[in-house]
Amino acid sequence: MKSAWTIGKREFLSFFITPSGYVILGLIALLTGTAFVLSFLTYVQISQSPFQFGYSSVPDFEETFLSPYFVFCGIMIMFLSPIITMRLLSEEYHRGTMELLLTYPLRDRDIIFGKFGSALIILLLAIILIALNVCLLLPFSDVEWSVLLFGLCSVFLMGMAVLSVGLFISSLITYPITAGLVSFGIYLLMFIVGNVAEKLPASAPLPGTFPIILKGMIERLYILFRSLLLELPLDNHAKNMALGILEPKDIAYYLLCTAFFIFLTFRSLESRNWRK
Amino acid sequence: MIEVQKLTKYYGLFCALKEVSFSIQKGERVGLLGPNGAGKSTMMRILTGFMPASYGTTKIGHYEIHEYPLEAKRLIGYLPERVPLYDEMTVKSFLKFVAQVKGVPRSELKSSVDEVVHTCGLEQVFYRIIGVLSKGYRQRLGLAQALIGSPPVVILDEPTVGLDPQQVVEIRELIKNLGGKHTVLLSTHILSEVSLLCSRALILNKGEIVAEITIDPSRPSAEIEQAFLKAISKEGLD
Numbered sequence: 001m002k003s004a005w006t007i008g009k010r011e012f013l014s015f016f017i018t019p020s021g022y023v024i025l026g027l028i029a030l031l032t033g034t035a036f037v038l039s040f041l042t043y044v045q046i047s048q049s050p051f052q053f054g055y056s057s058v059p060d061f062e063e064t065f066l067s068p069y070f071v072f073c074g075i076m077i078m079f080l081s082p083i084i085t086m087r088l089l090s091e092e093y094h095r096g097t098m099e100l101l102l103t104y105p106l107r108d109r110d111i112i113f114g115k116f117g118s119a120l121i122i123l124l125l126a127i128i129l130i131a132l133n134v135c136l137l138l139p140f141s142d143v144e145w146s147v148l149l150f151g152l153c154s155v156f157l158m159g160m161a162v163l164s165v166g167l168f169i170s171s172l173i174t175y176p177i178t179a180g181l182v183s184f185g186i187y188l189l190m191f192i193v194g195n196v197a198e199k200l201p202a203s204a205p206l207p208g209t210f211p212i213i214l215k216g217m218i219e220r221l222y223i224l225f226r227s228l229l230l231e232l233p234l235d236n237h238a239k240n241m242a243l244g245i246l247e248p249k250d251i252a253y254y255l256l257c258t259a260f261f262i263f264l265t266f267r268s269l270e271s272r273n274w275r276k
Numbered sequence: 277m278i279e280v281q282k283l284t285k286y287y288g289l290f291c292a293l294k295e296v297s298f299s300i301q302k303g304e305r306v307g308l309l310g311p312n313g314a315g316k317s318t319m320m321r322i323l324t325g326f327m328p329a330s331y332g333t334t335k336i337g338h339y340e341i342h343e344y345p346l347e348a349k350r351l352i353g354y355l356p357e358r359v360p361l362y363d364e365m366t367v368k369s370f371l372k373f374v375a376q377v378k379g380v381p382r383s384e385l386k387s388s389v390d391e392v393v394h395t396c397g398l399e400q401v402f403y404r405i406i407g408v409l410s411k412g413y414r415q416r417l418g419l420a421q422a423l424i425g426s427p428p429v430v431i432l433d434e435p436t437v438g439l440d441p442q443q444v445v446e447i448r449e450l451i452k453n454l455g456g457k458h459t460v461l462l463s464t465h466i467l468s469e470v471s472l473l474c475s476r477a478l479i480l481n482k483g484e485i486v487a488e489i490t491i492d493p494s495r496p497s498a499e500i501e502q503a504f505l506k507a508i509s510k511e512g513l514d
Contacts, residue, residue: 006376010362017364096360100421103324103356104377105349273328273342 007114067242070151085166086180093174147244154241157254164261171268194233283332307470310480316463353422363407412443
């Protein structure tokens with residue numbers, strides 16, 4: 001793992017030798033900071049006159065403000081992550097340095113874990129920026145620690161899964177910009193699909209005259225399809241966790257998703273050795 | 277030190293290398309000569325483990341490169357044709373990075389970097405960013421990264437291509453000085469380069485070794501030129 005550390009260190013430092021590290025952390029600080037101020041001001045307005053906003057009493061702070069804020073941060077990281085991942089492997093292919101790396105005495109795992117590790121450290125820095133926003137509230141309110149902790153965890157887990165998807169895309173495409181655009185497109189598609197799926201009715205909207213035998217089958221297929229659309233998007237599983245509700249299936253989803261895409265990246269890098 | 281047996285490489289239906297076999301002894305300097313598109317770079321890339329062969333075996337030292345890639349790669353220093361470098365890094369940090377990746381022990385890191393910097397004449401640009409280096413210095417840096425850790429086998433893919441005459445002379449001088457310490461395989465399509473730097477030349481044409489010439493420094497380079505042209509034209513007539 002010493003070589004993975006060397007690769008990761010070089011990658012991480014190159015983020016900050018070039019503008020990309022500053023751009024991504026700056027954008028995250030700007031967007032999450034603005035969202036924090038705006039949503040906090042909205043919460044203050046709601047809590048001053050809850051009836052005006054349709055609430056019977058002052059709404060719960062964590063439920064109305066904190067957890068939606070964490071979910072927003074996760075989504076922000078998801079859409080900004082292609083700036084990190086597009087350069088991980090694509091850039092090595094694009095400028096030809098992959099030829100050097102692959103002829104050095106390195107294992108594929110050194111390259112993949114080194115690259116992924118450097119991206120995770122950038123993610124941790126982004127989470128520190130988000131945590132700093134939230135910590136501003138600590139002296140003034142009794143924030144539930146579980147919500148705070150699980151909220152940050154949900155952002156980290158979601159970010160980790162998103163980075164693994166981006167790393168895999170980056171291993172397939174030799175042009176960094178194309179890799180970034182493809183990753184962004186995939187996240188956007190998943191985000192739209194997740195939102196559309198939430199609006200789908202719970203059962204299939206079939207006309208009453210539909211044959212009963214077919215109706216049951218279509219109904220089952222519809223439910224399966226709908227639950228797939230609901231479960232698949234990366235941001236959907238962060239919602240519960242950001243509320244402080246810890247469900248094993250949500251954690252398992254992110255861990256399995258990360259492991260799956262890391263596995264695919266291994267296969268993708270290994271494919272060069274498949275003899276033709 | 278290098279042993280190649282029936283090496284064949286297909287790109288789809290196109291056969292880039294056809295059952296190529298040769299061996300290179302320890303300390304030898306061998307030139308791989310051939311016209312453009314002969315398969316020299318493909319050969320180099322297979323020898324360094326960058327890509328697999330379709331068939332055949334390649335042994336570096338005692339290790340087959342496909343079966344024991346780590347062990348074999350530890351013995352190789354490689355300069356690719358289009359020297360790829362990390363432009364945002366400094367020469368110092370890049371060489372340190374390469375030394376670490378190649379597994380040079382921490383205690384020998386500085387001396388190892390200093391040695392290749394001295395050998396390749398990089399003292400003047402040691403603290404510069406790679407992106408601003410001239411083509412000649414980039415080539416020297418490419419050579420330095422290949423030599424770091426003192427690998428017994430050095431594989432150089434067209435090391436003087438695209439350089440001005442002064443830089444060509446400097447790089448050739450550098451390669452000349454490698455003799456004895458390293459086994460060198462050098463690919464080029466410049467005949468005079470081989471006669472100057474190598475003791476033996478393998479002529480590759482259309483993916484096949486068509487001739488092998490032992491170079492006698494006392495013989496004029498025109499003789500090598502003749503032998504090369506004869507081998508190529510004979511292949512063409514066949």
